[in-house]
Amino acid sequence: MSHLALRRVMIRLLHDPAFAAALHDDPPRALAGIALDADERGWLLAEPPAAWRTDPARPARVRAALAEEYPATLALDASRAETFFASTVFHAAVQARGSLALAFGDHLAGSDDPRLRVLARLERAIAEVRRAGRPRAAVSSVPERARWTLAPSARVVRVPLGGVALLAAVRAVAPLPPLGSADEPVLVLAPPGGGDVTLEPLAPALAALLERAARGADEAELVAEARRLGADPGEDAEIVAGLVADGLLVAAGC
Amino acid sequence: MCFADRVTRLPHLGLGVSTEYGAGDAPRALDVLALRDAHPAYARFLEIGVETAKGLDRHAEAWVARGLPTTYHYLDVNLDEPEDFDDAWLADVCAVAARMRPAWLCGDAGMWHLGRRERGHMLLLPPILTRDAADAMADGIVRLREATGLEVLPENPPGQVYLGDLHLLDFFARVVERADTGMLLDCAHLAIYQRLRGHDPLTGLDGFPRERIVELHVAGGSERRHDGFAWVDDDHSPAVLADTWGIVEAVVPTARELRAVVFECERNPMGDCLAGFARLHALLAAAAPGLGAGT
Numbered sequence: 001m002s003h004l005a006l007r008r009v010m011i012r013l014l015h016d017p018a019f020a021a022a023l024h025d026d027p028p029r030a031l032a033g034i035a036l037d038a039d040e041r042g043w044l045l046a047e048p049p050a051a052w053r054t055d056p057a058r059p060a061r062v063r064a065a066l067a068e069e070y071p072a073t074l075a076l077d078a079s080r081a082e083t084f085f086a087s088t089v090f091h092a093a094v095q096a097r098g099s100l101a102l103a104f105g106d107h108l109a110g111s112d113d114p115r116l117r118v119l120a121r122l123e124r125a126i127a128e129v130r131r132a133g134r135p136r137a138a139v140s141s142v143p144e145r146a147r148w149t150l151a152p153s154a155r156v157v158r159v160p161l162g163g164v165a166l167l168a169a170v171r172a173v174a175p176l177p178p179l180g181s182a183d184e185p186v187l188v189l190a191p192p193g194g195g196d197v198t199l200e201p202l203a204p205a206l207a208a209l210l211e212r213a214a215r216g217a218d219e220a221e222l223v224a225e226a227r228r229l230g231a232d233p234g235e236d237a238e239i240v241a242g243l244v245a246d247g248l249l250v251a252a253g254c
Numbered sequence: 255m256c257f258a259d260r261v262t263r264l265p266h267l268g269l270g271v272s273t274e275y276g277a278g279d280a281p282r283a284l285d286v287l288a289l290r291d292a293h294p295a296y297a298r299f300l301e302i303g304v305e306t307a308k309g310l311d312r313h314a315e316a317w318v319a320r321g322l323p324t325t326y327h328y329l330d331v332n333l334d335e336p337e338d339f340d341d342a343w344l345a346d347v348c349a350v351a352a353r354m355r356p357a358w359l360c361g362d363a364g365m366w367h368l369g370r371r372e373r374g375h376m377l378l379l380p381p382i383l384t385r386d387a388a389d390a391m392a393d394g395i396v397r398l399r400e401a402t403g404l405e406v407l408p409e410n411p412p413g414q415v416y417l418g419d420l421h422l423l424d425f426f427a428r429v430v431e432r433a434d435t436g437m438l439l440d441c442a443h444l445a446i447y448q449r450l451r452g453h454d455p456l457t458g459l460d461g462f463p464r465e466r467i468v469e470l471h472v473a474g475g476s477e478r479r480h481d482g483f484a485w486v487d488d489d490h491s492p493a494v495l496a497d498t499w500g501i502v503e504a505v506v507p508t509a510r511e512l513r514a515v516v517f518e519c520e521r522n523p524m525g526d527c528l529a530g531f532a533r534l535h536a537l538l539a540a541a542a543p544g545l546g547a548g549t
Contacts, residue, residue: 003387004335006417010379011368043417050483054414058377065374097337097369131372 006040008095013044013052015059015085015094020052034095059085066104069127072170073108073119080111101127114179118163119170122186125155126197129190146251148222148240150214153190154248156207158183164199192247205229209239213249222249257434257466264405264436264468265357267299267323267514268545269535272471274303274329277520278313284520284527287316292524296531299323301516302354303361305330306346307371310353318354325469325514326356326404332365333394333408334387343371344401351402357514359398360438360469363391363408363429380411380447383418383425392432399435407468409438412446412488422447423458436468439505442475442518445497446486455497456504467509472502472534473518490518492526502534507541515545 009031013020022030027045036044063081067074074081084090084107093103105124109117132152150156161180169176185207187200202210212225219240226236243249271286278285290297302314302324310318318324328347332338351359367375381387391408399406408429410422418425422444430437448455474491475498477484486495506512517534519527538545 003382003384003390003418006382007365007379008368010415010417011377014377039419040417043419047415047417048483050481051415051485054478054480054483054485056480062374068373094368099370099372100368100374101372 002035002037002040005035005095006044008097009034009036009044011094012091014055015062016090017053018086019091020049024049062100066101069101069130070105070108070120070123072167073116073123075170076119077111077113077116080108080116083107099127099131101131114160115166115176118159118166118179121157121159122163122167122188122199125157125186125188126199129153129155129188129197132190147216147218148213148244148249149216149252150210151248151250153192154210155188156202156210156214157186157188158207159186160184164201167199189248205231210243210248213243216252257436260405261436261468261511261513264513265323266545267325267357269296269531269538270299270301270323270325270514270516271297271520272301272303272327272516272518273311273313273520274327275305275308275311275314277303278311280521282523284522284524286313286520287320289524289527290317290322293528293531295535296517296528299325299357299514301325301327301360301514302356303327303329304347304350306343306350309350314354324354324356326351326354326359328359328361328366330366330371331361331394331398332367333363333398334381334390336390336394336397338371339394339397339401344398347398348402351404356404358405358407358436358468359402360407361409362411362440363395363426364411364413378411380413380416380422381418381425383416383420383422385420385428387418388420388425388428389432392429395429395433395435399433405436405468406433407436407438408433409440409471410443410447412440412443414450414483414485416447416450421451421453421458423462427462430463430466435466436511437466438469438471439467439509440471440473441501441505442471442473442488442494442498444501445495446475446488449486449497455500459501459504464505464509465511467505468511469514469516470502470505470509470512471516471518472498472530474498474530490521492519492522492530494530499533503537503541506537509542512542512545 087107089103089106105120108120111117161182161184162177163184165177185202187202190197208229209226222240223236226239286300300317364381365379368377395406445455474493475486475495476489478487517530
């Protein structure tokens, strides 16, 4: 399947002039780590560099499409977006068949400005749960030893205290609140029938339980985790059952 | 049943026109139903470009509502990437096809989107012209045909860069033989490729299995230059390049299973397109009378 790897290199060349220049200046370095044979490398180098630049407006068009999912982050500062196509996360996303929108969020979250980092992480989580796809059909029965995981439509994000308020303020073009030093776990949830993604600050114990589930766990492990986090006997299983009933936990692989 | 038998069941659609979501709403764009009413011989069917995420626009819906013939031109599948054939997409394709009742599926056999189907990922690139890429594409064609029950005709895509060690026509000959299917030969895209590679417009046609050509595309293009690099923009203008006409005129008389020809000019005023339609209509009437090019 090296033809797919080669095509992904083409995509990168079409978006990143610096990469195209590097390909011709130092091919082994530019193509390091990419499974291409000598012929494939030769085909790339045989193309005139200008062939990769016949649509110079392409990067700006793609960036504009990606920006639609990061309105708050970019409202605060759009300058970092300019360097996306030269970033390692862009190139890695293309080469690994990943999501450009999520890679864009990762790039924005690499800002030196803590407020931009918070906004980018929250908007990236929103973008991620929007991609959860259609709700799975209800399963008639779950295997007894099923492993549970966090639903694709839900994410727990930890941002500094005040992060959700900061996002709301940017959206409302209101004065920006300060960020605290403590963590604020936030549940980012896409409703099953579509509509606006919600952000809800979580109690620390519930956040920890959902984060444990996100790594995959069977029911006994989750009940034990709930107990460790402070639930009473009996209440622990009820909490886990409630998360399943609410659709926050889904059977892995079902 | 092999392609040679299956092709006998495909209808002779004749000369038609194409559209895609939103194209008919562009300023001064071709109104496909008005063309059908004014010149029925030029719009005997409509090739509808479909992204399942968008569905059909009002122009396509109106055509379908009149029960007129269609073909389904996919705009959102990378045939050579197995990950692209997810159940949700296949279900959407089947749902749209059930409404359109197309004669077949067809479309550029290259890369329509980088990675997954997502905002910002759309980007049409030609395939890498190698044997393993051809084999992967053929597998995808068979998979789509089996999933939809419709014939799937790969089309040679446009491009400014073609990589690989096969000639474009040798690549697609391998694809259609391995998938045992027909071909949508885009004459404008072929002319673009031949010029980029420094070939004569007809290079490689002698070795191509012309009995597998079911559909042709004809479109105009604009010659451009960027930093000394000369290329042709596949802009679907009504101004068809001489190279493209040369390919059309060579193929039509020799493609014995030809069923359909599309003049792709969907974003241009009708009056600007009539000369191209008339030339194609005359060519088909003279060289492919079985195609039913009469009014």
